[in-house]
Amino acid sequence: FIIKTTSSFLGRYVCTDNDEEFSIALIAFNEAIEKYNEDRGNFWSFAKLVIESRLKNYLRKNARIADSSLEELTEGGMQIKDIGVTVDKTTSDLRDEILAFKKELEQFDITFEILAEKSPKHKDTRDRAIRIGYRVSDDGVLIEKVYEKKRLPIRDISRKFEITEKILKRSKVFILSTAVLFFKKYTNLIVWIKGVK
Template identity: 35%
Template sequence: MEQDPLLMTNREKFIEENKDFIYKITCNVCKRKLQWQNDDELSIALIAFNKACDIYNQNKGAFLPYAKVIIKNALIDYFRKSKNTPHLAFSTEEEAFDYIDSRNSLIEFEKQQENLRRAEEISYFSMELSRYKLTLDDLVEASPSHLDTRNTILNIAFRCSKEESILKYIIEKKKLPIKEIMLFTSMSRKFLEKWRKYILVLILILSSDDYPYIRSYFNIKVGENHE
């Protein structure tokens, strides 16, 4: 069973055990035999393998195929930047497409990682909303239809998200301090009561660094004047 580099206790031992794998991949890319003592390509490959250990997510498949992609891409980037390296050519059309497939696989992997983080963020936010007896459906239903109203609420929420006493009340009571926000923003009770769910949700989003994807979804530009 393949060892998980994220859980291994000895990174150097893990790399040493996989030096044959690294060597074969590197020689295949370079189309010649290499020597550990003399060829920079093997050093580049070792660095790339170590990087793969750092950024690999075990939930996304086997490690070695992923490391192979990282090594190949690192070597080709090295060839492109090196002035002393002769022109690099694929020996067959199949290998050219293999490189393209490898690059596309890495891009797809990164997209999957981003989608996973986005899903985790939404799940975490849903859990937080449940503590306030709210759901994402409530947010949709409570959303004002007019842009001017949304911008007004956004600025109220932004100001409140920076006010420690208001945040403390929300965290402890799990609801908005309507009276305090009336004094703080000069908005009417009727307006604040009508949009309290939407205001509360926006304050939760704006007062935390845990929701970058949700902010992006709402197109929230913190600190800008929307009036």
């Protein structure tokens, strides 16, 4: 879905290994997961809109930097050689984290599409799930069980944190994914998820 949307928008083939636009699209897809609620209609249409919007912004921003004259940039204290390095490094780090996160989730049979579908639609529910995911990631025994059993140990979490099993079951895919995110210390994604919540 992400590759198809990006490729269609750009009008060219998208390489998942080194295309900055693909990284932007992945980030946008995650943003769509976080911000979606049922009032916005079909999730896939909403996600497509978010991806295309972020790609437009990215292309516009790059065009502005490319159009700026050397004098304007150096007068503003920006070193030309540093611009590309900073943007490339951040984008590359984020892309690496997203791809590593995707691979990590595969061992739990979770794809980004499943994560999008199973993510809480309301902000307060999502915030609570993020907090629970963090607490699970911070507990050695619980996170070990997550990796050992390849699922969320609902009963253990319920007892330990005094949270009803019903609440945990409703958001189990999202909580598990968030726990993995925090446990693996995907710094850029953590900063992003904290900002969105």
